Amino acid sequence: MENTLSTEPVAKGSTGADKKKRKPVLNLLSPVSPRQAIILGIIGGIVFFLIWEFGHFMTPEESKRFLPSPQHVLSTLYTLLTEKGFLSDIGISLFRIIGSFTAVCLVAVPLGIFMGCFDNMRALINPVVSGARYLPAASFIPLLLVWFGPTDTQKMALLFLGVIFFLVALILDNTRAVQKELIEAALTMGASRKQIVFGVVARAATPAILDSMRNMIAVGWTYLVIAEIVAAQDGIGAVMMRAGRFLKADVIMAGILTIGLLGVMTDIAFRLIAHYAVPWNRKRSN
């Protein structure tokens, strides 16, 4: 009906032209309003819990405690928080991830921008950095344990090693993606190198850099939990590992759920930072 040009209804099948044509569910380039997005998100969440619930229901009675129901896990989480001091474990994990991710950013952001601005520096540093991405960070665990013992430093160092090389590579790309003409325009206006690196390249790349950071902190959570599971007395991973020894699947799943929720919260935090720190990019980020 939409592709007919004449006012005459062109018979397409027998339905006639005045019947309203339904849009397909999967419609290309069709935007979703914020309200629709929330509703769809909630539906997705409900479906997830229904599948979980169904899995629990189908599990034979004698092994049901290895796949507890969502309600059970939530009530376990509540007990952990109110009676078992889980909140302080969460705090410790948050402290570790924020501390080490800050360190990662303090190195990766300047280094990535520097390499992105100066090709000779990129040629000097990039082979080492991009090669290092292929070293499995987990293989450093024994070495880090020898160096630092089962300390906070050891955990933060693992997260640092697991994330830094990827973040540098991403920020290098973000920097190099800055439109060349912006730099050339600044040059023709007589801007100095310093003014261009800090005032043009870094600023132009900021939205993309914030995106890279947001994506890499998700990976950071993975390394943190690995470090805490391997050797820790406290933190979310340690609580889960201890529960594992006593086959307490509900506690492990409560831990997983907590990490998931915290991950979503760090994601939202980064989006908020981007929203307020880069107001000129709001149109694009929505």
Added chain:
Amino acid sequence: MNAGTQTHSHSSRSAVIRSVDAARRYLGGKFTAVENVSLDFMKGQVTALVGPSGCGKTTVLRLISGLEEPTEGQILAGGKPIEGPGPDRGMIFQAYTSFPWLTALGNVEYGMNILKVPKAEARERAMQWLETFHLGDFADAYPAELSGGMKQRVAIARTLAQNPAVLLMDEPFGALDAQVRWEMQEMMIEILSREDKTVILVTHDIQEAIYLADRIVFFTSNPGRVKHDIVLEFKNGHRFARKEEMLKQRDYAEIEAQLFVWMREEIQKTG
């Protein structure tokens, strides 16, 4: 040569930009973008560089801007060899280069901040430039909120606010639709009647070249060389505020046809 045009002869006015047998080669000298470019750009003159695509128009402009160096010959600005880009030669790019993180006002102030104009004065002058370009109401808007034509006006205002001796424009209106392009052309005429700038304009739009320029330099391609260098005598130094006034001129059509012929010759040459 046809009526109404004649080969450009150097007048007694001083050359602001002087290109002396300049060449730019790439791939270690194996590929020649432009060569034998000897041109004098006179003070207050608007010159259009015209030619088929790939003939080296942008290259010539970039050599003058100092963003690239000639591999042979020399280019002088104000009598001195060019050493890199500088605010005496403002450049307008075809791509939108207004900084997306600065408002329209911030963009126009940017160039003046670089020149260390006192803040209050820079703000006042930036506002005036925005008014000139009919952007007064958009001072606080970010480029993302502006149309293509407005973004380009911000970029031109930013460059002019630095008061460059020479204005280099590389297909500045090439990305705009026909109506906006025409409005921008008339706006340029208006600005030029007040500012008396030396302008070097690259364009592939023949009508635009004839409308805006006092002189047209036509390039051959492969390698890029100056083929014709004509002064638009029919305009008699006059710049038409309205485009139709120029289109009505008796000699206009003839020059336009001549440029099309030259263009066709070049295109057929390369196949």
